[in-house]
Amino acid sequence: MRVFVTGASGFVGSAIVKELLQAGHQVLGLVRSDSAAEAVSKSGAEPYLGNIEDLESLQKGAAQCDAVIHTAFNHDFTRFKTSCEHDRKVIQALGMALVGTNKPLVITSGIGLLNYGRLVSENDRPDGSSANPRVATEEAALAVNEQGVNTYIVRLPPTVHAAGDHGFVPYLISIAKEKGQSVYIGDGNNHWPAVHRLDAAVLYRLIVEQQPAQKVYHAVAEEGIPFKQIATVIANGLQLPVASKEGTDAEAHFGWFKHFASMGCPASSEQTRAIVGWKPVHATLFDELVPGIYF
Template sequence: MKVFVTGASGFVGSAVVKDLLENGHQVLGLARSEESAQALEKAGAKVHRGNIEDLESLKSGVSQADAVIHTAFNHDFSRYKLSCDEDRQIIAALGEAIGNSGKPLVVTSGVGLLSLGRIVTEDDSVPSSEIVPRAASEEAAIALQQKGVNCYILRLPPSTHGIGDHGFVAMVADMARKAGESVYVGDGQNRWPAAHRFDAASMYRLIVEKQPQQKIFHAVAEQGVAFGEIAKSIGKELDLPVVSQDKASAEAHFGWFLHFASIDCPASSEKSSATLGWQPKHIGLLDDLNSGDYF
């Protein structure tokens, strides 16, 4: 199968590319820069020059592939809502190009959009994008499904981890470095689901290979890791004191990130694992953070 991958040189996307190639597929990777193109060529993928703002370049990529995996997202949080609205348009364009061809499209969302006071499952719906802007991606995917497009939603956990991480854990570590202390909120028992990026990558592949009836999947290897334990691992590895703060005090430390630092969003992948035969094989989050190579 030839798979068109957006975000192909990114932290998750590059893992998807590697996994696809190792399992006998061809990859057409979207590349904006020469650096990204060279990284894809070195990995063994074919390069499709373009970017996620150029919807025609996306449609061209779709036309050359048997399946599409969309991992790209603009993570400039100073324009977060705009990035979410743009992702809605990108998903709509990918779906338009696929039409009724039956080609599978896998789009990326997050289990962190759901904080329900219990373990979240694949059957739970995200709030409206008017409340949670990032939900725009799932709304776009559902709109495509209603038009008959073979579209799937993969929800990543707040920590999709691995060496080279520049996601949420890396942000928390950077804040700790700048403040000279690693902070958690309250008793630190709020939980983040987690998965190694290579385990998440294999789920994307299994979806396009199996194309099951189920449409929403959770790439969750660990249902919930206490944020306080994450903060302690960061403090240990960076040789910084670890401090509990109440929400009011923690706002000065985390700023806009306070919501994520205090969210409790445990999630299950039981249904996803049963449908796909997915079995996480890689190191857990805390062991990864404590490996000595993470930061």
């Protein structure tokens, strides 16, 4: 199978590329720069120079392949809503390239959309009135599915971890370093699910290979880690105090990240494991919150 992967040089995308190649598939990997193209080429994949702003180019890449895995996303949170709306356009464009082919389109969403403070499953859907702009991603996936595209949604947890992570946990560490303490909000009992990037990559592969009837999957190895525990481990790793803050004090500490720091989105992957046989085997988040990886 030849698979078009957007974000092929990214943290998750590069792991997917490696997983697909090891399973004997061919990969056409979207990259934005010559250096990224070189890295993708060295991995054994074919680089496809372009970017997610060029929708026509994306469609041409998708049309050349037997499946599409979309992981590219602009993580500039100063323009988060704009990025989410553009992701809607990207998914629509990829979908239009696949209409009538039955080729799978696997898009990437986030467990954080289901910030319900309870254990959520693959059957749960984001609230249509959600204040989280990221809902645009799943709305677009459902829209192209209704147009006959064989669409799948993979929801990633707030922390997809491993060496090289530049997501939420490294950001928490940077805030703690800057402010001189590691902080949780209130009692810190809001839970974050987690997964190792290599385990997540396996799930994407299983979906394109099996193309099952189920359309939504959770890349969740750990259902929910209390945020207080994450903050405490970070404090220990940096040899800093840990503290609870609320209201304006929490706002002053976290800034725009307060929404994510207070997020409670424990999630099950029971259906995912049963349907495609996904079995996470790599290190847990706390296994990796050690010197040499995150510190």
